[in-house]
Amino acid sequence: MSDVQITVVPGQPLVLIERGFDAPLDMVVQAHLEPELMIQWLGPYGTETIIELMELRDGGRWRYIHRDADGDFVFHGVFHGTPSADGIVQTFQYEGALPSLQAVTFEEREGRTIVRTTAAYLSVEERDAMVEAGMSQGVNEGYSRLDELLGRLQGGTLKTRHD
Numbered sequence: 001m002s003d004v005q006i007t008v009v010p011g012q013p014l015v016l017i018e019r020g021f022d023a024p025l026d027m028v029v030q031a032h033l034e035p036e037l038m039i040q041w042l043g044p045y046g047t048e049t050i051i052e053l054m055e056l057r058d059g060g061r062w063r064y065i066h067r068d069a070d071g072d073f074v075f076h077g078v079f080h081g082t083p084s085a086d087g088i089v090q091t092f093q094y095e096g097a098l099p100s101l102q103a104v105t106f107e108e109r110e111g112r113t114i115v116r117t118t119a120a121y122l123s124v125e126e127r128d129a130m131v132e133a134g135m136s137q138g139v140n141e142g143y144s145r146l147d148e149l150l151g152r153l154q155g156g157t158l159k160t161r162h163d
Contacts, residue, residue: 003019004136004143005018011124015117017118017139018117020113023153025106025113026085028150032106038051038064040145041143043142052064056082059078060079077102087105089102089103090102100121100127104117
């Protein structure tokens, strides 16, 4: 499974996202929680991601910016529970829109890791607005970039400021 499966649940304010990665669970989780790695894959191609805040704890806040030629696109939220391999639960808000509640789970199966996200919006209309704003492109391109990052991590070619 290398294609993203995005399901917009009819009549409910839900979006379900699923994608498999050819990498071990701990590496995929690390890529979701370490800012140095997140900036290398989060967001569509052609964007620079800037993480302004990442408090990885229950009640911790996060804020990041996708920057491209059209300007800045800012997202923020709060963690509910401590993010870990057991999952990430957070509010997710594009500035100027209402928040959603997102739950991300990780499952390792035969050397692959399946990432599942359930996003619950306040209304079907809010969900539809996020979908129409380009959610699919952002998710697909971000996960393609994550595939590339995981390949570099597994190949030992990734350089971080700790190297």
